[in-house]
Amino acid sequence: GDSVTQMEGPVTLSEEAFLTINCTYTATGYPSLFWYVQYPGEGLQLLLKATKADDKGSNKGFEATYRKETTSFHLEKGSVQVSDSAVYFCAAGGSQGNLIFGKGTKLSVKP
Amino acid sequence: DVKVTQSSRYLVKRTGEKVFLECVQDMDHENMFWYRQDPGLGLRLIYFSYDVKMKEKGDIPEGYSVSREKKERFSLILESASTNQTSMYLCASSPTSYNEQFFGPGTRLTVL
Numbered sequence: 271g272d273s274v275t276q277m278e279g280p281v282t283l284s285e286e287a288f289l290t291i292n293c294t295y296t297a298t299g300y301p302s303l304f305w306y307v308q309y310p311g312e313g314l315q316l317l318l319k320a321t322k323a324d325d326k327g328s329n330k331g332f333e334a335t336y337r338k339e340t341t342s343f344h345l346e347k348g349s350v351q352v353s354d355s356a357v358y359f360c361a362a363g364g365s366q367g368n369l370i371f372g373k374g375t376k377l378s379v380k381p
Numbered sequence: 382d383v384k385v386t387q388s389s390r391y392l393v394k395r396t397g398e399k400v401f402l403e404c405v406q407d408m409d410h411e412n413m414f415w416y417r418q419d420p421g422l423g424l425r426l427i428y429f430s431y432d433v434k435m436k437e438k439g440d441i442p443e444g445y446s447v448s449r450e451k452k453e454r455f456s457l458i459l460e461s462a463s464t465n466q467t468s469m470y471l472c473a474s475s476p477t478s479y480n481e482q483f484f485g486p487g488t489r490l491t492v493l
Binding site for chain 2: 304316366367374
């Protein structure tokens with residue numbers, strides 16, 4: 271069945287460090303791919319998305335590229351800030367029209 | 382901006398009580414979803430709906446039911462709450478299938 275696997279956390283980085291959170295998916299065809307972010311005490315917010323192969327989604331300094339050959343959508347940011355501390359979820363369009371979510375990766379950024 | 386609201390941020394109920402969680406979206410979206418979020422398990426889909434009076438089971442529907450009498454409102458019902466239903470419940474909506482979903486702030490339910 272459809273599934274999304276993302277790297278286990280928690281991830282702890284110093285401010286201005288480079289961030290990568292890995293995400294791979296298993297799905298029929300070429301689903302749309304998403305990264306969501308959840309700040310403490312809040313619901314999920316869409317961070318970025320890509321709808322077809324080789325698309326790059328970007329927002330707030332975060333980027334992810336849809337790689338169909340490796341079925342991956344890794345999240346990257348060149349220089350993280352304390353305010354980026356949150357839980358990040360990778361998601362893919364499922365066969366029922368819903369979204370399939372990874373388990374989430376908690377990021378803590380220290381000053 | 383799309384707004385998805387949930388009736389309560391925090392809720393405490395007793396075992397055996399009937400619990401209603403309400404969700405309302407204001408953007409005329411076709412699809413609505415209920416998830417529960419638990420540490421280490423991520424988001425798991427309980428039920429979803431593509432249209433008024435339509436409902437589809439997700440991955441973990443046992444112990445839950447839903448109601449969608451109006452397009453903007455999607456209710457999650459726990460017929461007889463149990464302690465293992467203590468969780469964060471998230472509602473979402475989307476304009477079409479396979480599209481991005483917009484989430485409410487969540488309801489943290491504790492069943493004692």
